[in-house]
Amino acid sequence: MGCERYRPGPVIYDGSRNYRDLYQETVEALGRTIEALAGTGIRPLIETHFSTIAPSASLAYRLVQHFEPTAIGVNYDPANLIIEGRESWQMGLELLGPYLDYVHAKNIAWVRDQGRWRWVFASMSEGQVAWAEIISALRAVGYDGYISFENFFEVPMATTGFVGEDLTQHATKFRDIDQRLDEDLHYLRGLLGAG
Numbered sequence: 001m002g003c004e005r006y007r008p009g010p011v012i013y014d015g016s017r018n019y020r021d022l023y024q025e026t027v028e029a030l031g032r033t034i035e036a037l038a039g040t041g042i043r044p045l046i047e048t049h050f051s052t053i054a055p056s057a058s059l060a061y062r063l064v065q066h067f068e069p070t071a072i073g074v075n076y077d078p079a080n081l082i083i084e085g086r087e088s089w090q091m092g093l094e095l096l097g098p099y100l101d102y103v104h105a106k107n108i109a110w111v112r113d114q115g116r117w118r119w120v121f122a123s124m125s126e127g128q129v130a131w132a133e134i135i136s137a138l139r140a141v142g143y144d145g146y147i148s149f150e151n152f153f154e155v156p157m158a159t160t161g162f163v164g165e166d167l168t169q170h171a172t173k174f175r176d177i178d179q180r181l182d183e184d185l186h187y188l189r190g191l192l193g194a195g
Helices: 019-037 057-064 078-083 089-099 131-140 177-192
Strands: 043-047 073-076 100-105 108-113 116-121 147-149
Touching: 019 043, 019 057, 043 057, 043 100, 057 073, 057 089, 073 089, 078 100, 078 108, 089 100, 089 131, 100 131, 131 177, 147 177
Parallel strands: 043 073, 073 100, 100 147
Antiparallel strands: 108 116
């Protein structure tokens, strides 16, 4: 298919198993994965994702640091860091260094719902991810790779996500795909100075 990146299944952290055990098993499994992919040109990517053992840049780095950055990378997802694992954007990117290989673009916000806090998808410009800061931090570390939209704001869906989270949208209106891409591209291009 020509796809050069592969995202291994998540290693969920829910407190039922000790992190240290999960960490050691994951490092060993990643070693086997890298060995199996040797010579294929396919690079596994660990996504910074809440409810996993890599919810932050530093914990993702802890997993990949055992291997050459040409063999494994990190998919940096700032919105997931708002949910769990928030660190200084630039510090996290500096730590990842050559392991930084991909960036997911979306936004979320925390809202009160029936007396409890929960996160919801938000517009690129109005959520809690300060995309101007992210772009600045990416520039500061010399990142010139992909920024891939994973924006589910006002997308009609009722499903579960990467770690079994409920992605059902409770919006009163939905945007069609052309509208979403146009708005989101316009926003990011504006931040990048690309018009």
